[in-house]
Amino acid sequence: DAGVTQSPTHLIKTRGQQVTLRCSPKSGHDTVSWYQQALGQGPQFIFQYYEEEERQRGNFPDRFSGHQFPNYSSELNVNALLLGDSALYLCASSFPGLPYEQYFGPGTRLTVT
């Protein structure tokens, strides 16, 4: 059983560009959360998707948007990239009845130049 998978592993973008990151949850999970982790800091919650809708959102601008597909996989989109968006983006999935038990993916490292 594959755990949470994310793609791509690494990505380099230029300031002002747009990026899409992808996440496939662990089998049987239907809730996906996205986190941003800047270098040397703990992860920051971006948003959570359940039943193809954004259920909760952290303190991130509208440039950060997401989507969840019927197969529960999810995308994180970031528009108008800033240098400060350079970070490790983590996806985590969980069962609906066990929202406290999150399984994390390996992350996508985004570098904005």
Added chain:
Amino acid sequence: KNEVEQSPQNLTAQEGEFITINCSYSVGISALHWLQQHPGGGIVSLFMLSSGKKKHGRLIATINIQEKHSSLHITASHPRDSAVYICAVRDNNDMRFGAGTRLTVKP
């Protein structure tokens, strides 16, 4: 002030030493998590606590809800324990993370 504070930020130990990492939080929580993050980014969930103490192998996690404090202990530390250990607290669906403690265990 961060809602979740960890100490120390960095910790270097010799193989075999007993290690303690501390986490204090200032918000009401429903659960506290200890996570392990290896170089490259992958995060593994070690414990989820809402009270008392849990043990898994050489790892022990405790929480004192009244004092809003948790500790992660590693007994007989080993170089493969070298990683960043992150404390995270959950309030309903909102999860807040500490900055992490970077542990290096030298052989």
